[in-house]
Amino acid sequence: MRVLVVANQKGGVGKTTTAINLGTALAAVGERVLLIDSDPQGNASTGLGIGRALRKHTLYDVLMGEKTLAEGVVKSSVPGLDVVPSDPDLSGVEMELAQEARRSYKLRDALDAVREAGTYSYVLIDCPPSLNLLTVNAMAAADAVLVPLQCEFFALEGLTQLMRTIDLVHTSLNPKLEIQGIVLTMFDRRNGLSAQVANDVRNHFGETVYQTVIPRNVRVSEAPSFGKPALVYDLKCAGSQAYLRLAREVVLRERARRKVAA
Numbered sequence: 083m084r085v086l087v088v089a090n091q092k093g094g095v096g097k098t099t100t101a102i103n104l105g106t107a108l109a110a111v112g113e114r115v116l117l118i119d120s121d122p123q124g125n126a127s128t129g130l131g132i133g134r135a136l137r138k139h140t141l142y143d144v145l146m147g148e149k150t151l152a153e154g155v156v157k158s159s160v161p162g163l164d165v166v167p168s169d170p171d172l173s174g175v176e177m178e179l180a181q182e183a184r185r186s187y188k189l190r191d192a193l194d195a196v197r198e199a200g201t202y203s204y205v206l207i208d209c210p211p212s213l214n215l216l217t218v219n220a221m222a223a224a225d226a227v228l229v230p231l232q233c234e235f236f237a238l239e240g241l242t243q244l245m246r247t248i249d250l251v252h253t254s255l256n257p258k259l260e261i262q263g264i265v266l267t268m269f270d271r272r273n274g275l276s277a278q279v280a281n282d283v284r285n286h287f288g289e290t291v292y293q294t295v296i297p298r299n300v301r302v303s304e305a306p307s308f309g310k311p312a313l314v315y316d317l318k319c320a321g322s323q324a325y326l327r328l329a330r331e332v333v334l335r336e337r338a339r340r341k342v343a344a
């Protein structure tokens with residue numbers, strides 16, 4: 083079981099869109115995927131059609147130790163893709179766990195039983211736009227971080243801070259944490275700035291950046307309002323096809339890692 087966390091403290095860069103559609107694409111190629119919604123906004127839950135009424139238990143109950151992760155799981159409409167939904171209560175976790183010694187390991191501890199059960203081959207964690215306790219929990223529980231980066235002028239702003247946080251978690255909480263890759267999102271080929279940002283990011287981060295670029299695509303932005311991943315809403319659209327390619331790259335990187343480790 084590989085645990086990938088989708089993180090960037092910058093808001094609206096495509097974290098949730100990537101978590102939902104990468105999760106769907108991985109499930110489509112036969113992986114058994116669990117998407118954990120670790121954002122109090124609950125966008126990943128809503129985007130997968132899991133409305134409030136279906137959120138009997140949420141990640142909040144899991145992190146507070148009141149439910150197991152397995153008890154929090156809801157099936158999505160995509161075969162092979164399960165979800166642990168969130169709700170606004172999740173924003174209280176930081177305060178409520180403030181006095182707890184193992185507060186940064188709540189999610190990792192909760193994942194142990196799931197790992198042992200062998201139910202999933204991939205766990206994706208969608209993070210809030212913040213480097214708070216929820217993001218730290220996700221990174222402490224993860225094998226690798228996947229960073230969505232929007233192709234716009236301020237893309238690189240805040241990235242130093244994100245990398246510093248990853249480093250910090252790596253040295254103090256989770257020595258196995260790696261960066262899976264950086265994915266360029268909302269690329270607009272009619273906009274020269276998009277290409278320039280993509281170039282800059284590739285020059286700076288080299289191979290860490292996936293070959294696949296996610297284009298700006300209306301169908302991708304429409305899909306969540308139907309409670310569907312873009313891949314289900316319109317499989318043929320450029321955005322869906324890009325997420326399928328991204329899934330292939332992610333799996334190839336994981337395989338290459340496994341070979342190195344073996």
Ligand SMILES: Nc1ncnc2c1ncn2[C@@H]1O[C@H](COP(=O)(O)OP(=O)(O)OP(=O)(O)O)[C@@H](O)[C@H]1O
Binds near residue numbers: 095268269321
């Ligand atoms: N490839 C794309 N093409 C068009 N619109 C997109 C694309 N990716 C994301 N969007 C839209 O951009 C907005 C932000 O995307 P998303 O919610 O995935 O970002 P986020 O990083 O999860 O945001 P937050 O920081 O609030 O959690 C959404 O309205 C989404 O539909």
Ligand SMILES: [Mg+2]
Binds near residue numbers: 097098099121125
């Ligand atoms: Mg989001």
